[in-house]
Amino acid sequence: MSNGTMNGNGKRSYKLMIVDDSNLMRRRIERSQQFEELELVGTAADGVEALELFKKTDPDVVTMDITMPHMDGIECIARLVAMKPAIRILVVSALADKATAVEAMERGANGFLNKPFTDRQLNEAIAELMR
Amino acid sequence: MLYEQELKTFVEGTTNFFEVAAQQPASIGSPYLMEGSPAVHEYTGVIKISGKREGVVYFTAPKAMLTVLLMKMQENDFSHETMRDLVGEVANTISGNARRDFGRDFVISVPSVLSGEKPEIPQKPGQRSFIIPINWRSHSAKLVVSLA
Numbered sequence: 549m550s551n552g553t554m555n556g557n558g559k560r561s562y563k564l565m566i567v568d569d570s571n572l573m574r575r576r577i578e579r580s581q582q583f584e585e586l587e588l589v590g591t592a593a594d595g596v597e598a599l600e601l602f603k604k605t606d607p608d609v610v611t612m613d614i615t616m617p618h619m620d621g622i623e624c625i626a627r628l629v630a631m632k633p634a635i636r637i638l639v640v641s642a643l644a645d646k647a648t649a650v651e652a653m654e655r656g657a658n659g660f661l662n663k664p665f666t667d668r669q670l671n672e673a674i675a676e677l678m679r
Numbered sequence: 680m681l682y683e684q685e686l687k688t689f690v691e692g693t694t695n696f697f698e699v700a701a702q703q704p705a706s707i708g709s710p711y712l713m714e715g716s717p718a719v720h721e722y723t724g725v726i727k728i729s730g731k732r733e734g735v736v737y738f739t740a741p742k743a744m745l746t747v748l749l750m751k752m753q754e755n756d757f758s759h760e761t762m763r764d765l766v767g768e769v770a771n772t773i774s775g776n777a778r779r780d781f782g783r784d785f786v787i788s789v790p791s792v793l794s795g796e797k798p799e800i801p802q803k804p805g806q807r808s809f810i811i812p813i814n815w816r817s818h819s820a821k822l823v824v825s826l827a
Contacts, residue, residue, distance in 0.1 A: 569789060570771075572754065572764040579753065615771065617789050642775025647783040663772045664700035 549678065550608040550634040552585070562678070563589040565607035567598040567624065568640065569616040573663075577611050577640065580667040581674055595619025599627055607635070609677065612657065614641040614648065622648075622655055629656030638677045640665070681807055681826050686710045688780045689736070689824050690811055692773040697815055700772075701751045708812035710824075716797055717808070717823060720744075722762050723793040724770030730786035734806055734826035736777075737798050738770040744818030763792040773822060803827035 552562040564586040566574045574591045589605040592598035594616040601607075610628065614621035621639060628635055639652045642663040649660045661673040690707050697705035723739040740748075745762050754761065767790030774787045800808060808825035 570764050570768045572752075572761060572768055575754070575756075576752065615775065615787060615789055642772040643783075643787075644776045644779035645781075645783045645785075648778070663768075663775070664696050666699060666702075 549636050550632070552608050559585065561585050561587050562608040563587055563605060565589060565598065565601060565605065565610045566591045567593075567595070567610060567616075567621065568613040569593050570613075573613070573640075577670065580670050582667075582671050583674060583678070585678075586674075595621065595624030595627075598624050602628060602631065606632070609674075610635060610637045611640045611674075612637050614639060614643050614652070622651060625652060625657050626655040636677050638673055640670075640673075681809060681824065685780070685826075686809055686811070686824065688777050689773060689822060692776040693811060693813060693822050695776065696769060696772055697813075700769075701748055701815070703751060703815070705813050705815035708814065710809040710811045713808040713810045713823060713825070717800060718810070718821065719793070719795070719797050720820060721795055722766040723796075723798055724763075724766035724768070724790045725793065725798045726770045726774040726790055727788040728774070728785065728826060729788070731784040732781065732826045733803055735798065735800055735823075736770060736774045736787075736825070737823050738766055738773065738820065739823070740766060740769075740813075740820035741818060744815060744820055747816060747818065759794070763794065766790075767792045800825050 552560045555561045590601045596618045612621045637657045638659040639657045659677045719739045720741040725737040806827035811822040813820040
């Protein structure tokens with residue numbers, strides 16, 4: 549995982565980007581994640597927006613939906629990993645077949661969480677991602 | 680053609696959605712064959728299905744039910760746009776979860792959302808449409824599964 553940056557309190561912090569075509573889901577993830585060391589640097593509604601946001605904000609941790617317009621999450625994962633191999637990506641998707649999870653991991657994702665999820669499941673998945 | 684086991688996949692997906700997302704189980708009725716034009720509530724999220732199966736899956740619900748569902752999800756924006764977002768997300772989640780049984784060749788579109796209008800259901804040979812009734816708290820909604 550990337551080293552993140554040191555904040556004013558001498559603690560390490562990591563930049564978080566949330567990618568999902570549902571505004572409701574983006575807010576849900578932002579509200580539910582409980583990690584003080586994660587600083588939200590932006591949200592994106594599809595893969596194209598995510599790549600633009602990545603260039604501006606250089607996130608360390610990403611939550612990524614798969615089914616999105618313009619560019620889906622699978623392609624976006626591959627492009628993000630090509631630009632920043634140390635990035636940590638948690639797929640948060642309704643697609644529940646094993647083949648999609650395997651492909652996401654092969655493209656460079658580090659974790660997979662199925663929708664619907666509880667706050668606890670989300671935080672456990674993020675904790676696992678940041679280990 | 681839809682088989683009993685396939686309908687069960689959607690019933691289980693709907694049950695799971697309410698148990699996890701709303702943290703309050705819904706009562707899911709027995710699916711029945713839809714006759715005539717599709718019945719809709721105020722908001723409808725539609726997923727087009729392609730690949731090894733073709734058709735649509737849609738979730739339709741009244742505003743009052745969606746408002747309570749948003750409250751249970753700790754959401755505090757109850758705008759028209761958020762209602763539309765929610766029905767699309769419910770339809771997407773139940774359809775996406777169905778790939779656990781149908782496999783990745785059950786290709787789902789991004790959601791399209793209708794506010795009051797009836798969705799178009801293109802008819803293919805052998806296609807049948809089933810309504811899965813959903814009762815949650817004092818509200819009623821429907822999941823419609825129409826696949827060839």
